[in-house]
Amino acid sequence: MLQQAFRFDPVELPQAAQALRKEVRAFLDENRDSLGNRRDYDQAFSKKMAEHGWVGMTWPKQYGGHERTAFERYVVIEEMLAAGAPVGFHWTADRQSGPNILRYGTDEQKAHFLPRIVRGELSFCIGMSEPDSGSDLAGTRTRAVKVDGGFRINGSKLWTSNAHRADYMILFCKMADAGQDEVDRHAGATQFLVDLKNSPGIEIRPVINLLGEHHFNQLFLTDLFVPDSRLFGDIGNGWRQVSSELAFERSGPDRFLVLFKLLTEMVRVAGTNPDRATAAALGRLVAQLATLRRMSLSIAGMLQEGLQPLNEAAVTKDLGTRYEQDLPVIARQLFPAEPDLAAVDTYVSMLARGIGNAPRLSIQGGTREILRGIIARGLGLR
Ligand SMILES: Cc1cc2nc3c(=O)[nH]c(=O)nc-3n(C[C@H](O)[C@H](O)[C@H](O)COP(=O)(O)OP(=O)(O)OC[C@H]3O[C@@H](n4cnc5c(N)ncnc54)[C@H](O)[C@@H]3O)c2cc1C
Numbered sequence: 047m048l049q050q051a052f053r054f055d056p057v058e059l060p061q062a063a064q065a066l067r068k069e070v071r072a073f074l075d076e077n078r079d080s081l082g083n084r085r086d087y088d089q090a091f092s093k094k095m096a097e098h099g100w101v102g103m104t105w106p107k108q109y110g111g112h113e114r115t116a117f118e119r120y121v122v123i124e125e126m127l128a129a130g131a132p133v134g135f136h137w138t139a140d141r142q143s144g145p146n147i148l149r150y151g152t153d154e155q156k157a158h159f160l161p162r163i164v165r166g167e168l169s170f171c172i173g174m175s176e177p178d179s180g181s182d183l184a185g186t187r188t189r190a191v192k193v194d195g196g197f198r199i200n201g202s203k204l205w206t207s208n209a210h211r212a213d214y215m216i217l218f219c220k221m222a223d224a225g226q227d228e229v230d231r232h233a234g235a236t237q238f239l240v241d242l243k244n245s246p247g248i249e250i251r252p253v254i255n256l257l258g259e260h261h262f263n264q265l266f267l268t269d270l271f272v273p274d275s276r277l278f279g280d281i282g283n284g285w286r287q288v289s290s291e292l293a294f295e296r297s298g299p300d301r302f303l304v305l306f307k308l309l310t311e312m313v314r315v316a317g318t319n320p321d322r323a324t325a326a327a328l329g330r331l332v333a334q335l336a337t338l339r340r341m342s343l344s345i346a347g348m349l350q351e352g353l354q355p356l357n358e359a360a361v362t363k364d365l366g367t368r369y370e371q372d373l374p375v376i377a378r379q380l381f382p383a384e385p386d387l388a389a390v391d392t393y394v395s396m397l398a399r400g401i402g403n404a405p406r407l408s409i410q411g412g413t414r415e416i417l418r419g420i421i422a423r424g425l426g427l428r
Contacts, residue, residue, distance in 0.1 A: 051424040052357055056340065057347040063117040070125040073098060077131075086132035087211055089166060095126075096166035101136045102144055109148070110161035116350035120299070120343060127303040134208065139163045142294040143170035143216055147239075150279035150287050155239065159214075171212035172295075173203045173240065173265065174288065180205070181416045183288065184231035188219035188267065190238070196273040197238065199247075203265040205410075210250050210263055215240045216291075217272075218284055235284030239276040247271065257387065257402040290354060295411050297345040297359035302338045302366035304407065305373050308400045309335070311393040312373075315381050324380055331376065334369050338362065357424035360417040367408045374400035 073094075074081065080091050095101055103119040105111025126133050144163050147155055162168040179185040188201025201219060209215060217238045224234020242248060247270035252260045279287045309331060316324050341362045348355040377397055385398035408414040422428045 051426070052361060053348065053355070054341055054344045054358060055347060057117075057343045059117050059121065059343070060115065063115065063121045066118050067121050067125060069098075070100075070122055074125065074129045074131065080132055081130050082132060087134035087169075087208060088132035089135045089169075091132045092135040092169075093166035095122075095133070095136070096164060101140050101166055102160065102164035105144060105148060105160060105164065109156055110164035112164075116346045117343075120346045124299045124303070124339075127299055128306050130307055135169050135211075136163065136166055137300075138172060138208070138212070139168060139170040141298065141300075142172070142291045143214070145294055146216070146287060146291045147278075149290060150283075152275075154275065155278070159239070168214060169208070169212045171206055171208045171215045171242075172291075173206055173209075173215040173217040175205045176202055177204050177264075181413055183218065184235070184285070186218060186220055186235070188217070189222040190219050190236060190272075191222045193271075196271055197277065199238070199267050199270040199272060201267050203267070205253070205262045206250075206265055207262045207410075209242060209265055210252065210260070213241070213243055215242055215265075216278060217267075218288055220284075221281060224282075232285035234282055235288075236281050237278040237284045237287055238272045239278045240270070240272060241276070245270060245272075255402075256405065257399070289356070292412065293354050293356050293359050294349075296363040296417075297342060297349070297355060299339065299342050301342070301363045301411075302335065302369055304403060305370050305396070305400045307392075308373055308377060308396040311396050312377050312381065315393050327376055327380055331369075331373065338366050338369060341365070357421065360412070360420040360424070363411060364414060364417045364421070367414065370407050371404045374404055 077091070077094065080088065092101065099112045100122045102111045103114040103122065104116055107113055140163065144160055147159050151159070159168060174183055176186055176188060179187065188199065188203065190197045190199045199217070199219060203217070206215065217240045219236060219238070221234040221236055247268050249266040249268070251264045251266070253262050253264055255261050313328060316328055320328070341358070345355050345358050345362060348358065374397060377400065381393065383394050383397055385401050386394050387398040387402070389395045389398070419428065
């Protein structure tokens with residue numbers, strides 16, 4: 047049963063991808079001043095990447111893409127994340143909004159949005175979660191009503207990362223006339239491409255995270271008008287569209303490289319002659335990372351084949367999260383220090399960042415319990 051439910055075929059990176067790695071490292075060397083410890087939002091940096099053809103890498107040339115393989119894209123994002131490059135501006139659009147527009151958008155939407163994303167001109171955010179409706183997206187209370195020339199939308203979205211900076215949001219809601227269908231809880235689910243910069247009826251309020259930073263928001267939508275041309279996909283098809291988006295969201299190396307810098311700092315602090323217990327603990331962490339990477343690469347292989355590896359993505363995200371939540375705990379045991387975000391010592395500041403980041407990892411992009419439910423279903427247990 048396991049073999050049928052989960053497919054993690056071993057994958058070797060093709061030569062073209064290996065060659066690209068050198069190019070990416072040279073680029074990162076040249077842009078060393080821009081590198082930090084997290085996925086900062088920096089449009090100028092995204093534009094530089096775009097000039098190298100590293101945004102929308104796998105998309106068709108017809109829409110400005112570069113028709114590179116999923117493996118080449120993998121190498122670029124892996125190197126960017128490991129270096130702490132500020133890729134936040136194009137991240138969501140490149141990872142999931144663009145691929146979903148390619149799959150479900152109209153010809154006009156593809157021609158309008160994709161080339162702009164590829165050039166580093168447009169950023170996207172994800173409008174799925176709401177107060178009282180995160181895991182249970184089917185319980186969404188935001189409602190759209192058909193009106194002349196478009197739709198009128200009312201409701202609220204919560205935890206919307208980067209909504210205060212993004213140009214567009216893909217909004218998930220339901221048609222008001224769908225009612226509360228208890229048999230088909232996904233009835234009426236519909237998505238819209240919402241222009242966040244030019245739409246009256248949107249109020250964006252900051253929600254400050256554990257680290258004291260403004261990363262996510264609550265949005266209030268009051269009689270928001272979205273024209274017919276920005277209906278995304280088919281009315282009532284929102285659930286299927288969201289599911290396909292989440293496969294892109296869950297499988298990448300961003301699910302285990304968020305705290306990579308903390309690991310390299312631990313290795314640095316351990317020095318060249320660590321005691322046996324320290325060496326063993328670090329060795330175990332590196333081995334786990336290598337395994338996660340092989341799993342994630344294997345998923346890149348399936349994406350390359352045009353498959354939708356939902357089960358494999360859930361396993362990889364769950365294990366990746368576990369690994370990253372263990373990192374700061376093990377760091378503290380091996381090299382005790384008072385965590386301080388502002389510390390000059392990179393280990394100490396990364397430790398603080400790791401501790402502050404850890405709780406969110408098993409919530410965003412699907413909580414641990416939800417992922418395990420998907421895995422159980424994949425195994426035929428539910
Ligand atoms: C850093 C961060 C960034 C985020 N960015 C975005 C974003 O950009 N856009 C967006 O739309 N959302 C975003 N989210 C929201 C995120 O997707 C939700 O928080 C998540 O899906 C959980 O939903 P919830 O917060 O409503 O919790 P709930 O769904 O209420 O879950 C609460 C607890 O109950 C458990 N639970 C819920 N249902 C079940 C079940 N059926 N079986 C077993 N246990 C269950 C959950 O696992 C969890 O432990 C972000 C979250 C974080 C932390």
